[in-house]
Amino acid sequence: xxxxxxxxxxxxxxxxxxxxxxxxxxxxxxxxxxxxxxxxxxxxxxxxxxxxxxxxxxxxxxxxxxxxxxxxxxxxxxxxxxxxxxxxxxxxxxxxxxxxxxxxxxxxxxxxxxxxxxxxxxxxxxxxxxxxxxxxxxxxxxxxxxxxxxxxxxxxxxxxxxxxxxxxxxxxxxxxxxxxxxxxxxxxxxxxxxxxxxxxxxxxxxxxxxxxxxxxxxxxxxxxxxxxxxxxxxxxxxxxxxxxxxxxxxxxxxxxxxxxxxxxxxxx
Amino acid sequence: xxxxxxxxxxxxxxxxxxxxxxxxxxxxxxxxxxxxxxxxxxxxxxxxxxxxxxxxxxxxxxxxxxxxxx
Numbered sequence: 552x553x554x555x556x557x558x559x560x561x562x563x564x565x566x567x568x569x570x571x572x573x574x575x576x577x578x579x580x581x582x583x584x585x586x587x588x589x590x591x592x593x594x595x596x597x598x599x600x601x602x603x604x605x606x607x608x609x610x611x612x613x614x615x616x617x618x619x620x621x622x623x624x625x626x627x628x629x630x631x632x633x634x635x636x637x638x639x640x641x642x643x644x645x646x647x648x649x650x651x652x653x654x655x656x657x658x659x660x661x662x663x664x665x666x667x668x669x670x671x672x673x674x675x676x677x678x679x680x681x682x683x684x685x686x687x688x689x690x691x692x693x694x695x696x697x698x699x700x701x702x703x704x705x706x707x708x709x710x711x712x713x714x715x716x717x718x719x720x721x722x723x724x725x726x727x728x729x730x731x732x733x734x735x736x737x738x739x740x741x742x743x744x745x746x747x748x749x750x751x752x753x754x755x756x757x758x759x760x761x762x763x764x765x766x767x768x769x770x771x772x773x774x775x776x777x778x779x780x781x782x783x784x785x786x787x788x789x790x791x792x793x794x795x796x797x798x799x800x801x802x803x804x805x806x807x808x809x810x811x812x813x814x815x816x817x818x819x
Numbered sequence: 820x821x822x823x824x825x826x827x828x829x830x831x832x833x834x835x836x837x838x839x840x841x842x843x844x845x846x847x848x849x850x851x852x853x854x855x856x857x858x859x860x861x862x863x864x865x866x867x868x869x870x871x872x873x874x875x876x877x878x879x880x881x882x883x884x885x886x887x888x889x
Contacts, residue, residue, distance in 0.1 A: 708884065735849055788856070
């Protein structure tokens with residue numbers, strides 16, 4: 552379908568880029584991205600992906616908007632308090648860009664539902680806060696051969712990496728297994744500066760967009776870390792683990808695992 | 820003395836430093852859960868104490884980081 556005049560104007564700053572153009576913008580409009588977690592990372596990612604004209608955006612989250620979320624989860628407003636996060640996020644995305652079809656999933660991701668959730672999407676964005684979910688998303692994406700962006704944020708630091716099937720290590724190559732409960736602090740325990748979600752979530756959106764338009768170098772085989780206090784970005788080369796339990800030629804994990812959630816991560 | 824690149828920064832270190840000693844010296848957070856690469860290769864946790872660093876080695880620490888929703 553040809554672009555309408557309104558779309559030509561809306562996406563003009565994209566279309567003028569040689570790396571995007573009409574072709575790239577069409578790819579964005581035809582793309583389907585699933586965001587798991589409508590929180591600190593998912594909120595800014597969702598805003599930029601909707602504004603960019605990613606045609607179908609899925610958003611999965613079981614929570615409601617809480618006052619303590621608003622310091623960083625910029626897709627929700629004070630008027631949304633108590634509302635399902637997926638509903639609040641969908642309303643904001645649609646208000647920004649009516650071109651976008653938003654699918655909402657008001658649920659936690661589990662081994663039971665994740666394969667169905669990710670099946671219809673081209674790229675997955677992990678915006679979850681806890682390690683059981685991060686490992687589950689990794690394993691499911693490896694098994695379903697779906698590319699995804701992993702990220703984590705805490706205090707004044709953040710990091711992200713991108714997995715593309717067959718093109719580099721997965722999250723489990725690097726981190727093996729979830730840490731025991733409460734061994735590693737969560738944002739709720741340790742705090743996080745609100746703008747960190749904006750920095751790292753926007754970088755995740757950038758990876759999704761680059762993947763969709765097929766331009767540039769993704770963070771495959773690299774972990775990008777950001778230290779806001781030192782104001783330093785650093786890239787760490789990541790090898791593949793030839794014995795990785797999930798992405799190697801002979802995986803020992805062939806079924807999805809629901810790791811126990813740390814109590815502090817459970818629904819308040 | 821020898822020169823190592825640790826977390827992207829070149830610095831002088833005493834010769835025959837073990838990876839375990841470096842982790843302590845660098846005050847690595849949650850050392851029981853850190854992933855380490857030397858010259859872009861993973862080091863098994865069980866080998867940290869026996870791994871002796873060499874002049875010119877590049878060492879990176881990879882940390883668990885949650886965060887996002889809630």
